[in-house]
Amino acid sequence: MSGQVVRVALSERSYDIHIGAGNLASIGTLVQAQLKPVHAVLIADARLAATHAATCEASLAATGMRVTTLLVPSGEKSKSVEQSARLWNEMLAAKTDRRSVVVAVGGGVIGDLAGFVAATFGRGLPFVQVPTTLLAQVDSSVGGKVGINLPAAKNMVGAFWQPRLVLIDTAVLHTLPEREYLSGLAEVVKYGVILDAPFFAALEQSAAALLARDTVALTAAIKRSCELKADVVRQDEREETGLRAVLNYxxxxxxxxxxVAGYEALLHGEAVSIGMVQAARLATLLGRIDEAFCVRQKRLLDALQLPTVSPPLAADDLVAAMQRDKKVERGLLRFVLPTKLGHVELVGGVEEALVRQTLAANC
Structure with a gap:
């Protein structure tokens, strides 16, 4: 299989990210060679049933595996206790056991949900990520954070459960709706801001090519994003040193x-784009960065047609939601904030008044 490989080095939990164009049909060969399962539980976005999921199902079945395909409704609301329970029971009915592998085909919602189900069914089954959105390819499919939402808090129930391999097919991105594709670019920009100033500069130069979904530009952006995340995960797999927190910029x-807006109002990348603008604004209020940083970051987000202004939401509700963030320590808000392009730090003890001032600016 042609393409590029990024290694996530985690001792006995190490795995490869395979990146290529048109490699989706190779998933069966890869899974069989590495895991030798007799049964695959393919958990897929229902919208992909006749396309990418069908391609993966055929590829898996061609190796002689028994395949059980379980479809999940699209959208963030599927990352729920209810969907998890449904999948557990359907896997039980399909006689899923330790010789089974869970294969997630879809965006970040599917990867998080299927990974959580894999981590918990039978006390843990091998798990394969086949991300079909840009956001999932560069972020949620790498690193082993899986989980579901509670009505009042996103990603509050979950586990660290590393995939056994990740297959990224850049060709599938040409089938993404424009809004979903653009949403993924926010996480790509994030990597440049937090870890790699030259990568940020390269994104500025390739913005038009990325908007056009140019294969060369996309492959380079995806590969570098995966390399950067893999290095952070290697150093702080379970968020024990604080390093991995930088990924939450x-x-x-x-x-x-x-x-507060409701999980369906904004795509995750859209919210992240707005959140990066607000984080930069907070950093300027704290004297950590200058206005030029904010302008440059916003200019790139604008060039990639990402939103930078929040919908009108009550500051009291937003602050209350932030108090439930996993980074809160002893009741105090903590934020990942930049000190310069390519470097961020976890900052604690931020006064609520400054957070409210940031929310009020909303620019």
């Missing part, structure tokens, strides 16, 4: 916006 604001 913009997410404290974003998750609050998603929760």
């Amino acid at each position: 913009g997410h404290t604001f974003a998750h609050a916006i998603e929760t």
Whole structure:
């Protein structure tokens, strides 16, 4: 199989990310070679039943595996206790056991949900990620964070459960609706802001090519994003040193916006784009960065046609949602904030008045 490979080095939990164009039909060969299962539980976005899920199902079945396909409704609301219970029971009915593998085909919702189900069914089954959205390819499919939402808090129930392999097919991105595709670019920009200033500059130069879904530009952006995330995960797999928290740049604001607005109002990447703008604004109020940083970041987000202004939401509700963020420590808000392009830090003890001032600016 042609393409590029990024290694996620985690000792005995290490795995490869396979990146290529048109490699979706190779999933069966890869899974059989590495895991040798007799049964595959393919958990897929219902919208992909006749397309990408069907391709993966045929590829898996061609190796002689028994395949059980379980479809999940599209949207963030499927990351729920109810959907998890349904999948557990259907897997039980399908005689899923330790010789089975769970294969997730879809965006971040499917990967998070299927990974959580894999981590918990039978005390843990091998798990394969086949992300079909840009956001999932560069972020949620890598690193092993799986989980579901509670009505009042996003990603509050979950586990660290690393996939055994990740297959990224850049060709599937040409089938994505424009809004979903653009949403994924927010997480790509995030990597440049938090870890790699030269990568950010490269994104500025390739913005038009990325908007056009140019294969070369996309492959380069996806590969570098995966390399950066893999290095962070290697150093802090379970968020024990604080390093992995840098990946949550913009997410404290974003998750609050998603929760208060309702999980369907904004796509995750859209909320992250707005959250990065707000995080930069907060950093300027704290004297950590200058206005030029904010302008440059916003200019790139604008060039990639991402939203940078939040919908009108009550500050009291947003602050209350932030208080439920997993980074809160002893009741105090903590934020990932930049000190310069390519470097961010986890900052604690931020006064609520400054957070409210940031929300009021909304620019």
